[in-house]
Amino acid sequence: MDTIAFAYMGGKEYEWLFFEVYDRVRRFYRDVRLPINIVYAGKIILPPGTLIRVETASGFVNMYSFEAVVEALYGKLVEMRDDVNDDSITKIFGITTFPIGSRDRYFDIYKKYLGIQVNVGDYHVLALSIKPFFTENKYLFIERVFKGVLHEIGHLYGLSHCHEDCVMNPPKDIKDWDLRTPTYCNTCLRKLKNKEELMPKLQL
Numbered sequence: 208m209d210t211i212a213f214a215y216m217g218g219k220e221y222e223w224l225f226f227e228v229y230d231r232v233r234r235f236y237r238d239v240r241l242p243i244n245i246v247y248a249g250k251i252i253l254p255p256g257t258l259i260r261v262e263t264a265s266g267f268v269n270m271y272s273f274e275a276v277v278e279a280l281y282g283k284l285v286e287m288r289d290d291v292n293d294d295s296i297t298k299i300f301g302i303t304t305f306p307i308g309s310r311d312r313y314f315d316i317y318k319k320y321l322g323i324q325v326n327v328g329d330y331h332v333l334a335l336s337i338k339p340f341f342t343e344n345k346y347l348f349i350e351r352v353f354k355g356v357l358h359e360i361g362h363l364y365g366l367s368h369c370h371e372d373c374v375m376n377p378p379k380d381i382k383d384w385d386l387r388t389p390t391y392c393n394t395c396l397r398k399l400k401n402k403e404e405l406m407p408k409l410q411l
């Protein structure tokens with residue numbers, strides 16, 4: 208089993224969404240028989256100073272600073288490993304309510320529905336903002352973010368973008384994203400199952 212710790216980085220308002228997505232991701236990997244264990248790492252409150260105003264093509268947008276998000280997630284991962292005394296946990300995935308940006312670099316995540324992934328030594332830090340996926344339709348909101356999480360986890364295990372009806376096929380826009388079946392295509396799923404990290408370990 209390979210473990211990915213999930214953390215929520217936001218206020219009360221969208222906590223329900225985080226837990227719906229978290230449950231669905233957990234169930235998904237179990238149902239497709241991939242040995243990916245999703246565990247809850249807790250909630251991370253970012254200090255107010257981590258919100259920055261970034262100028263985008265559509266005006267100023269409030270964002271979490273990329274550096275602050277990575278640092279907070281990394282800190283949580285280290286804390287968690289110490290708490291449970293388990294150093295096999297090397298991956299953490301943060302779900303944020305605000306978009307993620309930087310004063311130096313604007314990632315264009317706001318438009319492109321992409322998450323971020325950074326390697327810090329042997330640790331993997333991932334983050335995805337729910338902001339670009341927003342809709343009043345709760346079911347659709349969950350589904351959009353769920354697909355985004357599957358996409359990022361696909362990259363984490365080495366998948367590239369795909370041209371099939373698959374979560375690894377990046378959307379042109381949100382309507383395009385809604386048309387995607389909420390799963391990996393057979394080719395991508397097979398690639399995941401052949402990843403050494405995800406192969407059943409020999410019991411000797």
Ligand SMILES: [Zn+2]
Pocket residue numbers: 321358362368377
């Ligand atoms: Zn991608």
Ligand SMILES: [Zn+2]
Pocket residue numbers: 369370371372373374375376391392393394395396
């Ligand atoms: Zn695919």
